[in-house]
Structures are given as C-alpha cells and as structure tokens.
Amino acid sequence: MSSFSPHFAGKVVLITGAAGGIGRAVTEILLQAGAVVCLGDVDTAGCDAILAPFLEKNRSTKHLVYALDVTASTSVHGFVKAAVFAFGRVDCAFNNAGILSSGKPLAEVDESEYDRVVGINMKGVFLCLQAEIPAMISTAGGGSIVNTTSTLGTVGDKGSVAYIASKHGVVGLTRAAAMDYAESGIRVNALAPGLTETAMTKNWLADAETKNTLLSNIPMKRQAAPAEMVDMVLFLLSDASSYVTGQVMTVDGGMTMH
Numbered sequence: 734m735s736s737f738s739p740h741f742a743g744k745v746v747l748i749t750g751a752a753g754g755i756g757r758a759v760t761e762i763l764l765q766a767g768a769v770v771c772l773g774d775v776d777t778a779g780c781d782a783i784l785a786p787f788l789e790k791n792r793s794t795k796h797l798v799y800a801l802d803v804t805a806s807t808s809v810h811g812f813v814k815a816a817v818f819a820f821g822r823v824d825c826a827f828n829n830a831g832i833l834s835s836g837k838p839l840a841e842v843d844e845s846e847y848d849r850v851v852g853i854n855m856k857g858v859f860l861c862l863q864a865e866i867p868a869m870i871s872t873a874g875g876g877s878i879v880n881t882t883s884t885l886g887t888v889g890d891k892g893s894v895a896y897i898a899s900k901h902g903v904v905g906l907t908r909a910a911a912m913d914y915a916e917s918g919i920r921v922n923a924l925a926p927g928l929t930e931t932a933m934t935k936n937w938l939a940d941a942e943t944k945n946t947l948l949s950n951i952p953m954k955r956q957a958a959p960a961e962m963v964d965m966v967l968f969l970l971s972d973a974s975s976y977v978t979g980q981v982m983t984v985d986g987g988m989t990m991h
C-alpha cells in the first residue's frame with residue numbers, strides 16, 4: 734500500500750506500458766487501492782498476468798486490458814474510448830510506455846531506429862495526451878496525468894540520441910499540455926526515473942562491468958527497484974498534488990544533482 738492509496742478508490746486510471754517493470758509496480762498498488770485500472774500495452778499477456786492474482790481473490794475487480802500500440806492514433810483513441818464505454822469516466826493517466834535506443838553514436842543511427850524510438854516514447858505520449866485530455870474534461874471535469882520521461886530527459890549522455898531526444902520531448906509535451914489545460918482542471922506532470930531494475934535494464938545490470946560503470950555515476954551507488962517509483966507517480970496522480978502542474982519529478986538516487 735501507499736500513503737496516497739486512499740485517493741484512488743473508484744478512480745478510473747489509464748496506464749500505458751502497464752506490463753513493464755514500472756507500469757506493473759504502479760498497477761499493483763492501484764489495484765490494492767481499489768482503483769479501476771485500464772491496462773494498455775502491446776504485451777496483453779503481461780497485463781493479464783498482473784491481474785490474475787487480483788481476479789483470483791476478487792472476481793469483480795474492475796479492470797480493462799487493451800492491446801495498445803501508442804504509436805497508432807486509432808489504437809490510442811480506441812483505448813480511451815474503451816475505458817469511457819466500460820466505466821463512464823477517466824480520472825487519471827500514467828503515460829509510461831517506452832523503449833531504449835541501440836547505443837550507437839548519432840551518425841550511425843538508422844533513420845528507422847530514430848523514428849521508432851521517438852514514435853513510441855514521444856509521439857506516443859502526444860497521442861495519449863490528445864485522446865485523454867478531452868475525455869477527462871468531458872467525463873470527470875478534469876484529471877491528472879503523469880508522463881514518464883527519464884533523467885535523460887534533462888541531461889545528455891553518449892550513444893542514446895533517439896532516446897534522449899524523445900525523453901527531452903516528453904518534458905516539453907508535459908509543460909506545453911500543462912499550460913494549455915491549467916484552467917480546465919487538468920494537471921500534467923512527469924516522472925524522471927533514474928536507473929531502475931526492469932526488463933529495459935536487465936542486460937546492463939547482468940553485466941558486472943556495465944553495472945559498475947552505471948552505478949559509479951549514482952551517488953547512492955545502487956539502482957532503484959520499480960516499487961521506489963510508485964509513490965511519486967501516485968502523489969502526482971492524486972489530489973495530494975492539487976497545486977502541482979508542469980513539473981518534472983526526478984527519482985534517481987541523486988544521479989542528476991551535480
């Protein structure tokens with residue numbers, strides 16, 4: 734449970750990239766809090782696996798699993814419409830789907846790789862915001878959205894040009910959307926995780942040399958567990974942050990403090 738859990742009973746929450754490490758950690762706490770969760774991911778089997786133990790305990794757990802591709806406008810609009818059709822409203826959204834880029838220096842990156850990474854990480858967030866915001870205003874009179882950026886949304890690094898560009902773009906989308914809808918009861922903020930142990934970072938953390946190099950840049954000298962991202966997301970999605978919008982909240986063991 735989280736100290737923000739009481740805010741979510743009966744709230745309809747959309748989560749993209751729900752089957753992944755951070756998405757799963759947030760979804761599980763929301764389910765425990767009694768939220769109505771709408772899970773969107775290309776990996777629907779992963780979403781079903783998260784729900785299975787909750788449905789075993791309580792068959793009437795309100796939920797929706799959607800085969801979502803955040804790069805396709807029709808898919809994103811279908812996801813939001815399915816949530817409104819099933820539950821009548823959308824209160825919150827966690828736009829979290831993302832992929833890494835290949836690690837090559839800029840001049841060696843294929844245009845197709847750039848398009849794919851920016852398409853999922855940045856355009857995907859744009860499409861989600863476009864579908865979610867009008868639905869929240871019309872069904873709930875407002876709402877709260879969290880977009881997942883990265884520490885690489887505010888600083889540079891080697892060998893990740895498409896990822897870094899896309900995550901800087903998510904920061905821009907967050908601030909622009911927050912400005913456009915601040916008077917409409919919509920708050921939009923971003924989570925910037927540091928190195929977190931998920932499928933995305935599994936290979937790096939399995940290699941002792943890569944892991945040591947990564948940890949040497951983190952003042953706390955360790956990676957995060959996905960569970961350590963949850964409270965910041967729940968704080969931003971909940972009314973506990975009712976006067977917070979357009980902000981990037983960094984959870985990175987101090988990596989970007991200097």
Ligand SMILES: NC(=O)c1ccc[n+]([C@@H]2O[C@H](COP(=O)([O-])OP(=O)(O)OC[C@H]3O[C@@H](n4cnc5c(N)ncnc54)[C@H](O)[C@@H]3O)[C@@H](O)[C@H]2O)c1
Nearest residue numbers: 750752753754755775802803830831883928929931932933
């Ligand atoms: N793990 C880290 O160290 C770290 C650090 C900074 C930021 N992030 C960001 O956190 C978010 C979650 O990453 P994670 O670490 O949980 O990784 P993950 O790989 O475990 O999860 C990502 C999820 O996104 C889904 N996805 C991929 N393409 C999609 C698409 N086109 N449409 C819908 N879903 C799609 C995947 O199926 C997967 O379930 C990402 O945006 C990532 O960039 C992660």
